[in-house]
Amino acid sequence: MKYITKKNLLRLTEELSSVYRVLAPVAQGGTVTFRRFHPGMTLDMHSRMAAVSAKMATLPQTESLLLVQRVEENKKPELTETLPQGKTLVMGARPCDARGKLLLDPVFITEKIRDQHFIHRRENSIFITLACDQPETTCFCHSVGSGPADTAGSDILLTLVGEGYVAQAISDQGQEIVTHSFFEDAQDRGQQAQAKHGHALELMGQAHDYSSAPAKILERFDDMDFWEVQSAKCISCGACTYMCPTCYCFNITDNDLGLTSQRIRTWDNCMSHTFTLEASGHNPRPTKAHRLKNRVGHKFSYYPDLYGGIMACCGCGRCIKQCPTGVDIRQIVNAAQEYAQ
Amino acid sequence: MSPLDDLKTAIKSRLGELDCVIGWEQGYDQLHATPLFIRSEADLDRLVIGPLAVHNLATYLPGLRGKKVGIIVKGCDSRSVIQLLNENLITRDDLVVFGLCCSGVVSHRKIRAALPVDPGFVEAVDLSTDTLSITASGQTTILHMADIAADKCQICQYPNALIADVLVGSPQESKVLTTLACQEEFEAKSEAEKFAFWQETMSRCIRCYACRNACPMCVCRDFCISTSRDPLWLGQENTPGENMMFQLIHVSHLTGRCTECGECERACPVDIPLLLLRRYMNKQVQDVFEHRAGTALEQTPPLLTFKVEEEGIKERGW
Amino acid sequence: MSPQNIRELRIVGFLCNWCSYGGADTAGVGRFVQPTDLRIIRVPCSGRIDPLFIVRAFMNGADGVLVSGCHPRDCHYAEGNFYARRRLEMLKRFLPITGIDNRRFEYTWVSASEGQRWQHVVTEFTRGIHTLGPAPSFNPVSETEWNKLAVQASEGQGCPCHG
Numbered sequence: 001m002k003y004i005t006k007k008n009l010l011r012l013t014e015e016l017s018s019v020y021r022v023l024a025p026v027a028q029g030g031t032v033t034f035r036r037f038h039p040g041m042t043l044d045m046h047s048r049m050a051a052v053s054a055k056m057a058t059l060p061q062t063e064s065l066l067l068v069q070r071v072e073e074n075k076k077p078e079l080t081e082t083l084p085q086g087k088t089l090v091m092g093a094r095p096c097d098a099r100g101k102l103l104l105d106p107v108f109i110t111e112k113i114r115d116q117h118f119i120h121r122r123e124n125s126i127f128i129t130l131a132c133d134q135p136e137t138t139c140f141c142h143s144v145g146s147g148p149a150d151t152a153g154s155d156i157l158l159t160l161v162g163e164g165y166v167a168q169a170i171s172d173q174g175q176e177i178v179t180h181s182f183f184e185d186a187q188d189r190g191q192q193a194q195a196k197h198g199h200a201l202e203l204m205g206q207a208h209d210y211s212s213a214p215a216k217i218l219e220r221f222d223d224m225d226f227w228e229v230q231s232a233k234c235i236s237c238g239a240c241t242y243m244c245p246t247c248y249c250f251n252i253t254d255n256d257l258g259l260t261s262q263r264i265r266t267w268d269n270c271m272s273h274t275f276t277l278e279a280s281g282h283n284p285r286p287t288k289a290h291r292l293k294n295r296v297g298h299k300f301s302y303y304p305d306l307y308g309g310i311m312a313c314c315g316c317g318r319c320i321k322q323c324p325t326g327v328d329i330r331q332i333v334n335a336a337q338e339y340a341q
Numbered sequence: 342m343s344p345l346d347d348l349k350t351a352i353k354s355r356l357g358e359l360d361c362v363i364g365w366e367q368g369y370d371q372l373h374a375t376p377l378f379i380r381s382e383a384d385l386d387r388l389v390i391g392p393l394a395v396h397n398l399a400t401y402l403p404g405l406r407g408k409k410v411g412i413i414v415k416g417c418d419s420r421s422v423i424q425l426l427n428e429n430l431i432t433r434d435d436l437v438v439f440g441l442c443c444s445g446v447v448s449h450r451k452i453r454a455a456l457p458v459d460p461g462f463v464e465a466v467d468l469s470t471d472t473l474s475i476t477a478s479g480q481t482t483i484l485h486m487a488d489i490a491a492d493k494c495q496i497c498q499y500p501n502a503l504i505a506d507v508l509v510g511s512p513q514e515s516k517v518l519t520t521l522a523c524q525e526e527f528e529a530k531s532e533a534e535k536f537a538f539w540q541e542t543m544s545r546c547i548r549c550y551a552c553r554n555a556c557p558m559c560v561c562r563d564f565c566i567s568t569s570r571d572p573l574w575l576g577q578e579n580t581p582g583e584n585m586m587f588q589l590i591h592v593s594h595l596t597g598r599c600t601e602c603g604e605c606e607r608a609c610p611v612d613i614p615l616l617l618l619r620r621y622m623n624k625q626v627q628d629v630f631e632h633r634a635g636t637a638l639e640q641t642p643p644l645l646t647f648k649v650e651e652e653g654i655k656e657r658g659w
Numbered sequence: 660m661s662p663q664n665i666r667e668l669r670i671v672g673f674l675c676n677w678c679s680y681g682g683a684d685t686a687g688v689g690r691f692v693q694p695t696d697l698r699i700i701r702v703p704c705s706g707r708i709d710p711l712f713i714v715r716a717f718m719n720g721a722d723g724v725l726v727s728g729c730h731p732r733d734c735h736y737a738e739g740n741f742y743a744r745r746r747l748e749m750l751k752r753f754l755p756i757t758g759i760d761n762r763r764f765e766y767t768w769v770s771a772s773e774g775q776r777w778q779h780v781v782t783e784f785t786r787g788i789h790t791l792g793p794a795p796s797f798n799p800v801s802e803t804e805w806n807k808l809a810v811q812a813s814e815g816q817g818c819p820c821h822g
C-alpha cells in the first residue's frame with residue numbers, strides 16, 4: 001500500500017499528461033465531466049460522480065475508422081485506415097467506470113471478431129480509480145456484483161484518507177506508477193482505507209438479487225402492455241445510453257466531405273427511432289416501449305444469457321439520476337421479477 | 342382542504358372517463374419528483390404537487406393523441422398546452438386540464454450549488470412555504486425558496502394556469518421582475534466572448550437529445566431533421582460545431598413557438614444553459630411581433646403568417 | 660483572383676430565381692464590375708430559404724451569407740418573400756447571442772431589372788465581409804486551441820449564472 005497527498009496527485013497527473021492523454025473529472029457550469037487534462041487545470045475528484053462515464057477512454061463517442069482521399073479525378077481514391085494513437089489515462093474514474101469497461105470486452109474481442117480500434121484503446125488505457133466514500137441514492141453497484149471499492153478493471157485504486165489517498169496498485173502498470181517518488185508508504189492508513197470501504201458498502205444497504213431477472217424479463221418479452229406502462233414517462237432521448245458505462249451500440253457513417261471523406265464510428269442509442277429503422281421503412285422497434293424493453297432486456301437478460309450470467313450493468317445509477325423524467329431501471333427490472341399473472 | 346386534496350377529489354371525479362391523468366410522484370429520493378401516470382384510484386395516492394414537481398407534462402400530450410387524457414399543469418406548463426392547441430397538435434375535446442396556481446418550482450442545479458455537500462445521498466427533505474431543508478450525508482441545510490427557485494419562476498408572469506377545466510389553489514401574483522440579470526450580463530458580452538463560450542460549452546454536449554425530447558413543442562419526435570440522413574442536416578460526429586448546429590436547429594424551429602418552460606435546460610444531463618439562446622430568441626419575437634407563445638388561444642405563430650407592411654421590421658437600406 | 664486583387668473570402672448567396680438571379684444576370688450582361696467572392700445558389704423563391712441554410716453555411720465555414728429575393732409585393736408566388744422577410748429578420752436578430760457577427764448575414768431585395776442595384780449590393784456586402792475578415796471556425800482547429808478551451812473550461816469562464 002502506498003500513499004499520495006492531494007497536492008502530489010495533481011503534480012503526478014501533470015507529469016503523466018506529458019506521456020498520456022489524461023482524462024480527468026472537471027467541474028464546470030454545475031456539472032462534472034471527464035475532460036482532457038492539461039497542466040494548470042484542477043482535479044474535481046470528489047464534488048460528485050462525473051455526469052458522463054469514462055467510457056470514452058475505450059469507446060469514444062466519435063472514432064475515425066478510415067480516411068478516403070481522391071487526389072485526381074480519374075484515379076482510384078486512396079484509403080487509409082486510421083488507428084487510434086497514443087495512450088490514455090483516466091484519473092479519478094469510479095469503480096463502476098472501470099467495471100463498465102470490462103463488460104465491453106466479450107463483445108469487441110471474440111474468437112471471430114477482434115475490433116482493432118477497441119483493442120488498441122483497451123490495451124493502451126490506464127484507470128486510476130477512486131473508491132467511493134459513500135453511495136448515492138441511485139447507486140446499486142453491489143447488486144450487480146461490484147461494489148464501492150471494486151478493483152476490477154482498475155490499475156490503481158485510490159481511497160481518500162485524510163488529505164491524500166491510499167493507493168493500491170492492481171496491475172503491473174499500476175505498480176509501475178506507484179513506484180514514483182510522489183508516493184510514500186501508507187503505513188497504518190491502509191487499514192483506514194479498508195474501514196472506509198466497509199463503511200461505504202454498509203451504507204448501500206441490502207443488495208438486490210437480480211439472478212431471476214434474465215428469465216423473468218424474457219417471460220415479459222411479448223407482453224407489450226407491461227412495457228407500455230413501464231415506459232410511459234420515458235421521453236425516448238438518449239441520455240441514459242450515452243452516459244452509461246456499458247452501452248456499446250454504435251453506428252458507422254461515411255462523412256462525405258468532397259474530395260476527402262471519412263468513415264466514423266459513433267455511439268448509437270437504442271432509445272432512438274432510427275436505431276433499428278430498416279431501409280424498407282419497417283421498424284421492428286417502432287415505439288418507445290419496444291425500445292425501452294430492448295435497453296432493459298439487453299442489460300438484464302440477453303447479455304447475461306450470452307456471457308455467463310453477468311449483468312451488462314455496473315450499477316452506477318447515471319441513467320436514473322440523470323434521466324430527465326426519472327425513469328428508474330431498477331424499478332422496471334423489479335416489476336418484471338415480481339410480476340404476477 | 343389543501344390544494345392537493347382538492348386536486349385529488351377533482352381527478353377522482355373525472356378518472357372514469359379518462360385513459361390516464363398525468364401528474365407527479367416522488368422519484369428515486371425525497372428531493373426528486375417523477376411523472377406519474379394515474380390510471381386508478383390507488384395511483385392517485387402517490388400524487389404530489391409543489392415546488393419539487395418540476396416537469397412540464399405537456400411534453401407527453403402529442404404522443405397520447407387519440408386518447409382521452411387528463412393533465413396537471415402549472416402556469417408555465419399551461420402555455421405549452423395552449424400552444425399545442427393553437428397548432429392543432431392536440432385536441433381540446435380529448436383533454437381535461439387540471440390547473441394549478443403555482444408559487445414556483447426549484448432548480449436542482451441551484452440546489453446542488455447551494456449545498457455544502459453533493460445531494461447524491463439525500464436522507465431527508467422538509468418542505469415549508471418559504472424554505473427547503475435538506476439532509477444529505479449527515480448535514481442539514483436550510484435553503485430559501487427564493488434562492489433556489491428556477492430562473493423562469495423568478496420572472497414568472499403566468500403563475501396560474503391559463504387554461505383549466507378545474508383550477509385548484511389560490512391565485513398567485515405574477516413577478517415584478519421581467520428580465521434576469523444573468524441573461525442580461527451574458528447578452529452584454531462581446532461577440533468573441535459569446536462565441537468562445539458556446540465553443541467551450543458545446544464541447545461537453547453529448548448530443549443525447551434530452552433537450553429536444555423534453556421540449557413540449559418538439560413534436561416531430563421520431564422524425565426530427567437532425568436524425569435524417571437524406572437530406573443530411575447534421576453530421577454524426579460529436580464536435581462543438583455539430584452540437585451547436587443542433588441547438589440552432591432547435592431554436593430556429595421554436596421561433597415564436599417556445600413557451601420558455603425551461604425543460605430543455607432542466608433535462609440537459611451536462612447542465613448546458615440552453616435557455617440563454619431561447620430567451621434571447623423569444624425577446625426578439627416579442628420585440629418584432631409582440632407575440633408571446635401560448636398566452637392566448639387562437640394565436641397564430643408569427644412565422645406562419647405575415648403582414649404586407651411590417652411595422653416591427655426595419656430593413657437595411659443599401 | 661478577385662478584381663480587387665485581394666484574397667477571396669467564402670460568401671454564399673441565396674438568390675431567388677425570378678428577381679435577384681435575373682438581377683445578377685442583368686448586371687453581368689451590363690458588364691458591371693463586381694467582386695467575385697460570392698458563390699451563388701439559385702433557389703425558386705426567397706420563401707424556399709430555410710434560415711437553417713444560412714446557419715449551416717456559417718457552420719460549414721462561410722465568411723458571409725447574402726440572401727436576395729423579389730421586392731415585397733413582387734413575389735412570383737405572391738407571398739413567398741413576405742414569409743421569408745419574417746424568418747430572415749428573426750435569424751438576423753438572433754445571431755448575436757451565438758457569437759456569430761450578424762453583419763456577416765444580410766438579406767435584401769433586387770429585381771431582375773436592377774443590375775446596378777445588384778452591383779451595389781454585392782460590392783457593399785463583400786466590402787463589409789472583407790472588413791470583418793475570415794469567420795472564426797466553431798470547431799477548434801488545432802491542439803493549442805483545444806487546450807485553450809480546456810483551460811477555459813476548468814476556470815469556469817462564461818455564463819454568469821452557470822459558473
